Amino acid sequence: MIVTLTMNPSVDRTAQLPAPLAVGGVNRIATVDDSPGGKGVNVARVLAAGGVEARAVFPAPPEDPFVTMCAGTGVVTSVVPATGAVRVNLTLADPDGTTTKINAPGPELDAATLDRARSTIADLARDAQWVVLCGSLPRGVGDDFYADLVTALRPAGARLAVDTSDAPLAALAARLPAAAPDLVKPNGEELGQLAGVDGAELERRAADGDTGPVVAAARALRDRGVGAVLVTLGGAGAVLVDDDETWFANAPAVQVRSTVGAGDSALAGYLLAGARGLPPRDRLAWAVGHGSVAASLPGTGLPLGLDPATFRATLRRLD
Numbered sequence: 001m002i003v004t005l006t007m008n009p010s011v012d013r014t015a016q017l018p019a020p021l022a023v024g025g026v027n028r029i030a031t032v033d034d035s036p037g038g039k040g041v042n043v044a045r046v047l048a049a050g051g052v053e054a055r056a057v058f059p060a061p062p063e064d065p066f067v068t069m070c071a072g073t074g075v076v077t078s079v080v081p082a083t084g085a086v087r088v089n090l091t092l093a094d095p096d097g098t099t100t101k102i103n104a105p106g107p108e109l110d111a112a113t114l115d116r117a118r119s120t121i122a123d124l125a126r127d128a129q130w131v132v133l134c135g136s137l138p139r140g141v142g143d144d145f146y147a148d149l150v151t152a153l154r155p156a157g158a159r160l161a162v163d164t165s166d167a168p169l170a171a172l173a174a175r176l177p178a179a180a181p182d183l184v185k186p187n188g189e190e191l192g193q194l195a196g197v198d199g200a201e202l203e204r205r206a207a208d209g210d211t212g213p214v215v216a217a218a219r220a221l222r223d224r225g226v227g228a229v230l231v232t233l234g235g236a237g238a239v240l241v242d243d244d245e246t247w248f249a250n251a252p253a254v255q256v257r258s259t260v261g262a263g264d265s266a267l268a269g270y271l272l273a274g275a276r277g278l279p280p281r282d283r284l285a286w287a288v289g290h291g292s293v294a295a296s297l298p299g300t301g302l303p304l305g306l307d308p309a310t311f312r313a314t315l316r317r318l319d
């Protein structure tokens with residue numbers, strides 16, 4: 001079983017605009033769609049559709065519409081009882097696939113909810129192959145939350161993945177190697193935050209075809225105890241440093257309709273390939289395959305049950 005934890009889940013509301021977003025102007029909406037989101041929820045949905053037993057853990061009031069929305073997707077959940085309503089995150093989708101995301105802060109969590117979340121995840125970790133800690137932390141949760149959890153869950157034996165950004169990511173970086181996860185999945189900017197280098201420069205260089213700085217930063221993280229580093233670089237492809245192998249994959253040419261959920265789908269693809277015992281090369285191919293299909297779907301569209309024969313990334317070994 002793979003367990004995901006999303007401390008700040010969200011109803012993802014996608015407003016499809018008939019014309020490009022006019023900042024400061026009046027914008028009309030063509031259609032609106034709501035789906036259950038939050039990084040760990042997305043990961044669990046893709047895993048379950050790929051045939052791997054998965055469970056999404058998140059705090060929410062048990063009667064929150066978000067819980068019903070999740071049930072409608074069939075994803076298995078453990079709801080940690082909380083009081084504040086689940087946030088609504090807005091995606092403004094331009095006709096050309098450009099997305100503008102406006103993420104709400106989410107409800108403040110109290111100490112009792114945090115304790116319940118920690119004990120729920122600790123119980124589930126005992127029977128899990130992976131525990132995947134995902135997304136931003138709402139108010140009331142200290143920046144060290146993930147770093148503390150990685151340390152606390154280590155004796156349970158499950159492998160641990162972290163996909164977050166900003167302050168919680170910086171807190172994790174400050175605690176390496178003691179709190180080193182088995183897997184991190186940063187984008188270029190987050191890799192910069194983790195490795196203490198300029199992420200915008202990493203992304204610029206990768207977009208120009210030079211993945212050298214990304215590879216160097218990812219390898220530096222391995223040297224600091226992180227098991228594997230899967231870096232998603234959007235249209236510039238992806239890099240995986242894993243099992244002492246370094247691989248690059250180009251981004252398959254797809255018509256991008258919404259990048260929301262693409263990183264989560266890439267992470268799920270990596271885990272799906274791993275669950276089949278496949279080597280790093282295939283883990284990266286599956287990651288990129290899932291990520292690119294997600295990017296081709298509107299809103300928080302997820303690749304649910306893909307045929308691996310359709311993965312078209314070109315891979316290059318870099319070591």
Ligand SMILES: O=P(O)(O)OC[C@@]1(O)O[C@H](CO)[C@@H](O)[C@@H]1O
Binds near residue numbers: 012038101136
């Ligand atoms: O605010 P966070 O937790 O960083 O990100 C939340 C979020 O943007 O991440 C998912 C896409 O990765 C969406 O389903 C969701 O709206």
